[in-house]
Amino acid sequence: MLEADFVIIGAGSAGSAMAYRLSEDGKYSVIVIEFGGSDVGPLIQMPSALSIPLNMSLYDWGFASEPEPHLGGRVLATPRGKVIGGSSSINGMVYVRGHARDFDHWAEQGAASWGFADVLPYFKRMEDANGGENGWRGHGGPLTVQRGSRTNPLYGAFVEAGRQAGFELTDDYNGAKQEGFGPMEQTIRGGRRWSAASAYLRPALRRKNVSVVKGFARRVIIENQRATGVEIEVRRRIQVIKARREVIVAASSINSPKILMLSGIGPAEHLREYGIPVIADRPGVGRNLQDHMELYIQQESTQPITLNSVLNPFSKALIGAQWLFFKSGLGATNHFEAAAFVRSRAGVDYPDIQYHFIPAAVRYDGKAAAKAHGFQAHVGPMRSKSRGSVMLRSPDPRSKPVIRFNYMSHPEDWIEFRHCIRLTREIFGQSAFDPYRGKEISPGSHVQSDDDLDAFIRDHAESAYHPCGTCKMGRKDDPMSVVDPECRVIGVDGLRIADSSIFPRVTNGNLNAPSIMTGEKAADHVLGRTPLAPSNQEPWINPRWQVSDR
Numbered sequence: 001m002l003e004a005d006f007v008i009i010g011a012g013s014a015g016s017a018m019a020y021r022l023s024e025d026g027k028y029s030v031i032v033i034e035f036g037g038s039d040v041g042p043l044i045q046m047p048s049a050l051s052i053p054l055n056m057s058l059y060d061w062g063f064a065s066e067p068e069p070h071l072g073g074r075v076l077a078t079p080r081g082k083v084i085g086g087s088s089s090i091n092g093m094v095y096v097r098g099h100a101r102d103f104d105h106w107a108e109q110g111a112a113s114w115g116f117a118d119v120l121p122y123f124k125r126m127e128d129a130n131g132g133e134n135g136w137r138g139h140g141g142p143l144t145v146q147r148g149s150r151t152n153p154l155y156g157a158f159v160e161a162g163r164q165a166g167f168e169l170t171d172d173y174n175g176a177k178q179e180g181f182g183p184m185e186q187t188i189r190g191g192r193r194w195s196a197a198s199a200y201l202r203p204a205l206r207r208k209n210v211s212v213v214k215g216f217a218r219r220v221i222i223e224n225q226r227a228t229g230v231e232i233e234v235r236r237r238i239q240v241i242k243a244r245r246e247v248i249v250a251a252s253s254i255n256s257p258k259i260l261m262l263s264g265i266g267p268a269e270h271l272r273e274y275g276i277p278v279i280a281d282r283p284g285v286g287r288n289l290q291d292h293m294e295l296y297i298q299q300e301s302t303q304p305i306t307l308n309s310v311l312n313p314f315s316k317a318l319i320g321a322q323w324l325f326f327k328s329g330l331g332a333t334n335h336f337e338a339a340a341f342v343r344s345r346a347g348v349d350y351p352d353i354q355y356h357f358i359p360a361a362v363r364y365d366g367k368a369a370a371k372a373h374g375f376q377a378h379v380g381p382m383r384s385k386s387r388g389s390v391m392l393r394s395p396d397p398r399s400k401p402v403i404r405f406n407y408m409s410h411p412e413d414w415i416e417f418r419h420c421i422r423l424t425r426e427i428f429g430q431s432a433f434d435p436y437r438g439k440e441i442s443p444g445s446h447v448q449s450d451d452d453l454d455a456f457i458r459d460h461a462e463s464a465y466h467p468c469g470t471c472k473m474g475r476k477d478d479p480m481s482v483v484d485p486e487c488r489v490i491g492v493d494g495l496r497i498a499d500s501s502i503f504p505r506v507t508n509g510n511l512n513a514p515s516i517m518t519g520e521k522a523a524d525h526v527l528g529r530t531p532l533a534p535s536n537q538e539p540w541i542n543p544r545w546q547v548s549d550r
């Protein structure tokens, strides 16, 4: 029987960071259970291929939402990485810590010791930042972060247009000042995707006390309210991996609540419905599902300088060859090289809208590229009040869970999204874009009234692939909390969760960085270490926030 001190389910963003830290001093053995396979090969390693693996059953769990009632019954893809490195191996490689106030809000909601002052030292510990604000960034950590070369003039036009519209500029949204227009950061190193597998798991596997077992985790084994191991399926055979100290679930916001419910931890009624013996009645398991949605606002370019000219097979082959031999050129970037974080209105104290800008008119999934030259902004509100759930479809561990996001179910979602579209038009309308601006491709200049904008949003809003919150961290006496602030599952000993499922609320940006930070910090809790000393650095808050949106 396989056995280790710590058994981690999932070699994703958080699980890989945990494996690295828990094994660091050589005292404890660690087994990581991972269902996905190798991340070797250009489809994952070449940054510009980012739209390919997320569509492949080899690398993606293939989840989808139920028909979404507020989006005309559309079913939205919910990709989650099924590969070494988890979602960090199929993601867009954008690097955003989140806003300081996000973490302060976590602490206010009951995640004591997860305020910005507490988490900033962990962000620094994990980083090896190239560029960024002095004193705010980490250097020498496992996770390399870089900025793109921004050689295409459209990146500069986007940032300048933000300035012309009266918004702030920021040279480092991961430093003191998130608010503003500026360069975007990427988890890319030496021209390759720098996933959690590259940064953490592979270095950890060089140690004798860490191993990965390829298998499908079915449930956590719990005896006398204590987790003692994990039941896995390997080539149709059921096996048990024993945990001498603890089991840590790091299987993502979709799979972690599912595994918990299959193990008898969740809403009692729901478990009984499927004949699962109830070990801990935790109604919060699977609830509090949140995500970011975004729209692509596309504009034709009058100059033939966009990436649309290299979307043909011949150019792609050349780009691929240059990347294969030299790890350079257009293959070595994710093309997200300019960004903005802005506030939607006066009275909002920190940004609640995020922009990604790319010098191409193309869908995220690589499909349906516009025929003309174009550029586009991905824009969406960051703090939707809509909430959904992840529930069991059947007691069979192999069946996919029932995912209901309830996207756009809060009336404010519509107001916020309409504002996002109008604001993007204002930015693209600035003189910085005069040399490039052609006609609006999408939504199209005929889409102006609230009703027309709503119809466009209903048909075209997409997930930004940031589901989280389904095993919320909070106070022990909050019935909706699933884990306490040390990531311990409430009501069961020897069991923790550490991944994006424990976020009390979605952060202001993409979720790889906070997921890795969660793994880093949780590891210190598991080891009983004194947490890193809190920081006294204060974030920049716009002095005009009460009277202006800019």
Ligand SMILES: Cc1cc2nc3c(=O)[nH]c(=O)nc-3n(C[C@H](O)[C@H](O)[C@H](O)COP(=O)(O)OP(=O)(O)OC[C@H]3O[C@@H](n4cnc5c(N)ncnc54)[C@H](O)[C@@H]3O)c2cc1C
Pocket (backbone or CB within 6 Å): 009, 010, 011, 012, 013, 014, 015, 033, 034, 035, 036, 054, 079, 080, 081, 082, 083, 084, 085, 086, 087, 088, 090, 091, 092, 093, 094, 095, 096, 215, 216, 217, 218, 250, 251, 252, 253, 255, 256, 259, 464, 465, 466, 467, 498, 499, 500, 501, 510, 511, 512, 513, 515
């Ligand atoms: C297409 C896409 C694009 C994204 N773009 C960005 C971006 O540009 N920047 C950014 O910051 N974030 C991005 N994200 C989000 C970010 O990558 C994730 O939020 C983050 O990686 C989640 O980390 P996690 O540790 O919670 O889970 P994951 O990284 O998903 O790890 C979970 C792991 O557990 C394994 N697992 C699950 N169930 C089982 C089981 N039963 N048995 C064995 N193994 C199991 C999975 O295979 C996986 O390896 C993107 C996500 C996607 C899907």
